Amino acid sequence: MSADLHFDPIRLPPECEALRAQVRAFLAEEIAAGTFDPHEPGRGDSHNRAFSRRVGAKGWIGMTWPKRYGGHERSQLERYVVTEEFRVANAPAQLHFIADRQSGPILLKYAPEHIKHDILPRICRGELCFVIGMSEPGSGSDLFAAKAKATKVGGGWRINGSKIWTTSAHVADYMLGLFRTSPPTRENRRHGLTQFLVDMKTKGITVNPIYQMTGQRGFNEVVFDDAFVPDDHVMGEIDGAWKQATSELAYERSGPERFLETFSLLPELIRALGPEPDLRGAEGLGRLVAQLHTLRRMSVAVAGMLQAGQEPTVEGSIVKDLGTIWEQKLPERVRGLAAFTAPEITNRTTLERQLAFATVLAPKLTIQGGTTEILRGIIARGLGLR
Ligand SMILES: Cc1cc2nc3c(=O)[nH]c(=O)nc-3n(C[C@H](O)[C@H](O)[C@H](O)COP(=O)(O)OP(=O)(O)OC[C@H]3O[C@@H](n4cnc5c(N)ncnc54)[C@H](O)[C@@H]3O)c2cc1C
Numbered sequence: 001m002s003a004d005l006h007f008d009p010i011r012l013p014p015e016c017e018a019l020r021a022q023v024r025a026f027l028a029e030e031i032a033a034g035t036f037d038p039h040e041p042g043r044g045d046s047h048n049r050a051f052s053r054r055v056g057a058k059g060w061i062g063m064t065w066p067k068r069y070g071g072h073e074r075s076q077l078e079r080y081v082v083t084e085e086f087r088v089a090n091a092p093a094q095l096h097f098i099a100d101r102q103s104g105p106i107l108l109k110y111a112p113e114h115i116k117h118d119i120l121p122r123i124c125r126g127e128l129c130f131v132i133g134m135s136e137p138g139s140g141s142d143l144f145a146a147k148a149k150a151t152k153v154g155g156g157w158r159i160n161g162s163k164i165w166t167t168s169a170h171v172a173d174y175m176l177g178l179f180r181t182s183p184p185t186r187e188n189r190r191h192g193l194t195q196f197l198v199d200m201k202t203k204g205i206t207v208n209p210i211y212q213m214t215g216q217r218g219f220n221e222v223v224f225d226d227a228f229v230p231d232d233h234v235m236g237e238i239d240g241a242w243k244q245a246t247s248e249l250a251y252e253r254s255g256p257e258r259f260l261e262t263f264s265l266l267p268e269l270i271r272a273l274g275p276e277p278d279l280r281g282a283e284g285l286g287r288l289v290a291q292l293h294t295l296r297r298m299s300v301a302v303a304g305m306l307q308a309g310q311e312p313t314v315e316g317s318i319v320k321d322l323g324t325i326w327e328q329k330l331p332e333r334v335r336g337l338a339a340f341t342a343p344e345i346t347n348r349t350t351l352e353r354q355l356a357f358a359t360v361l362a363p364k365l366t367i368q369g370g371t372t373e374i375l376r377g378i379i380a381r382g383l384g385l386r
Contacts, residue, residue: 005314005383009297010304016081023085026058030091038090039264039350041357042216047095047129047171055093056126061100064307065108070121076307080256080300087260094168099123102251103130103176110236110244111197119174119197132252133163133177133198133222140165141374143178144190144242148224150179156230157181157196159204162223167368169207169220172200182239190242195235202227213360252369254302254316259295259323261365262330262358266292268351269334272341284337288330295323314382321375324365331358 030036035051036043055061063079065071086093104123107116122128139145148161159179169175175198182192198205204227212218236244266288273281299319305312335355366372380386
């Protein structure tokens with residue numbers, strides 16, 4: 001095994017627990033005010049501009065970014081706590097979440113100074129929704145086969161082609177998209193892609209809905225027809241986006257949101273089993289909780305590595321692989337354990353509704369953000385096995 005693989009046993013420091021109490025109090029107020037229902041399946045994936053602005057006002061977006069760009073210079077571990085509490089409460093954070101998790105860090109690294117000063121403070125205030133424009137018809141796992149093209153013209157670039165599975169594009173303000181600016185070379189098939197910041201209001205962009213099995217409009221097809229992007233919206237090196245993509249994926253893959261999308265099933269199961277579960281129920285529940293605890297420790301360890309300025313690509317991939325498989329199996333395991341509970345348990349309706357939702361949601365978990373097979377390829381390479 002490679003000596004480079006680390007899951008340091010990090011504990012969340014005391015300031016994180018003080019923050020956790022503040023986040024819980026805020027979410028309890030929002031629930032009491034009717035902003036969202038923590039028991040309503042899928043709420044965590046919905047967009048609520050007013051809510052995102054209130055989260056921004058609390059200082060919980062762009063938490064780790066420099067103050068000069070509107071950030072709060074807090075730690076990755078504090079950000080971890082906020083993400084975890086929002087997911088567990090099923091809070092509607094989707095509007096700002098992608099910008100907070102990965103688009104902002106990309107802008108911090110690669111955007112020109114005037115763009116950083118313009119956009120990052122607006123993300124921190126919860127005003128902007130970002131989307132990831134990577135996948136295309138025919139180019140998902142193999143990102144570097146992307147064909148949607150950016151052609152150089154006076155003052156900028158013209159974009160033609162399409163992106164697919166673009167989460168939140170129907171409400172988005174900006175996309176960070178990968179577009180082909182040159183053909184690949186014989187020596188490097190990953191050469192020739194450039195990352196652009198695209199204003200979604202640009203003329204020539206059409207967003208077509210794609211519905212998920214849950215019935216939600218989670219993602220979209222985005223079609224570009226001669227859409228103009230100015231020169232200062234090029235992020236990083238022209239033709240060299242492959243050098244940038246890996247760090248984005250480390251942010252995208254390791255967080256607690258990767259295994260907490262249907263977390264609310266677990267407290268419902270605990271309610272259903274009651275204070276004195278039989279041996280089968282206690283054993284099954286104990287197993288699920290122990291596994292979740294381990295996943296959480298691993299995910300916190302990755303947050304610690306991000307805090308230390310490292311790029312934990314392999315560790316992040318392991319968390320996503322194990323976490324999504326755990327969550328994908330959760331509905332089946334909860335259904336099995338709840339099957340022997342008394343028919344008159346008080347939360348039967350809520351449990352059944354959440355189980356039905358989690359069952360149709362589950363297949364996507366091991367596809368979004370990199371499939372199981374792709375993650376295992378990355379892990380194998382990281383361990384020196386291929
Ligand atoms: C809910 C959801 C949200 C998404 N949101 C976004 C988004 O916002 N932006 C975005 O850009 N994309 C998004 N995606 C797309 C996602 O990233 C792709 O679906 C994913 O990368 C897989 O690509 P694909 O669908 O083209 O499948 P393919 O790449 O065609 O894969 C098909 C199958 O072949 C396997 N496979 C492919 N290559 C290999 C290989 N080299 N070795 C072994 N097996 C292989 C895969 O594991 C998979 O099982 C989203 C997807 C989902 C499900």
